[in-house]
């Protein structure tokens with residue numbers, strides 16, 4: 001069976017009431033003015049707008065009520081009551097998007113620690129991670145599996161806690177005994193407080209119910225796995241199919257029926273083929289991507305989110321951070337072919353979005369997410385392509401390109417500023433000096449520098 005991928009623009013689901021706190025699936029971009037109009041001007045900047053156009057120099061970003069209003073030349077007149085922030089010649093880019101994170105508050109790779117930490121503590125840690133993401137210039141994330149992210153999304157929308165925009169998948173849907181079902185723990189434990197918070201379901205009826213539960217809880221994407229994971233269940237393998245076609249097609253059909261695209265974790269070619277056959281909208285990891293799959297993804301606009309950061313860290317620091325030897329061995333098995341798969345994706349023109357798979361562990365901490373852009377360049381992208389993968393293309397994947405991803409008039413003022421030219425040195429993205437979300441300053445290293453000088 002072949003189910004066509006469907007692009008869904010979640011902004012059609014806005015409730016039309018601005019910051020409507022009770023609306024579980026509202027994605028909150030821009031701010032409703034509370035009293036009058038507010039103006040902010042970011043002056044003395046070069047603008048790399050994320051469209052691939054060359055930088056504009058000597059510009060001002062003029063922001064009205066949290067949205068980009070104009071990009072006048074430095075000599076242009078500003079509103080009298082504008083708050084003026086001098087960026088000192090830095091380069092301004094769209095806020096970065098990490099299209100694959102887990103806001104789940106893990107701190108180690110030790111399965112016992114993951115399993116026995118109280119979910120409330122995990123939630124507090126994940127809340128702290130939002131601040132790390134903002135300081136790293138990540139202004140939007142797609143959470144690819146956690147119940148906590150649904151609550152965090154709501155908390156950010158209502159203004160209870162600062163954080164990036166959160167596009168949430170809710171609990172990821174997984175078969176009994178699948179990649180993140182720790183078989184050494186009772187199944188009832190897994191259902192209530194499993195360390196990766198999966199929703200275990202089996203058979204086409206039950207998986208449809210599992211999808212409906214996530215949408216009910218506020219998810220706008222659905223996440224599942226077609227092959228085993230690298231770091232979790234020793235009995236689950238990256239080269240073995242997790243679902244029957246009937247089960248996976250039911251997940252995708254139910255999600256699409258409810259306007260939610262489906263992200264599929266797939267390492268092996270068979271898992272990627274099954275995901276495509278059943279209508280998946282993005283392939284996560286895609287480690288063993290063959291020509292046939294790459295051709296189909298390019299033709300249908302199915303995104304690849306390669307999560308290079310995770311494998312890089314696993315191979316280079318996994319042992320030091322306590323990853324079990326069998327998991328490092330699994331990683332080593334797939335590392336050899338990863339580069340060839342990535343080059344194949346580039347050659348066929350597969351759309352690629354930046355995603356790290358960070359979950360807050362010491363091995364995969366939030367806050368270093370932009371290292372993924374450096375790895376994309378090391379693996380064959382140009383800096384301009386890597387910037388697009390982290391901004392405009394990621395926004396397109398998430399269905400929010402009308403709101404974020406480029407510096408264009410009318411979009412939410414999600415912006416970062418960096419000292420160095422990221423087209424010459426992509427690592428500049430890892431050192432944002434200034435970060436803004438919805439026109440509100442979220443991180444400003446310029447002030448710390450000025451204070452240190454005084």
Ligand SMILES: [Zn+2]
Pocket residue numbers: 100101102144145357
């Ligand atoms: Zn993941």
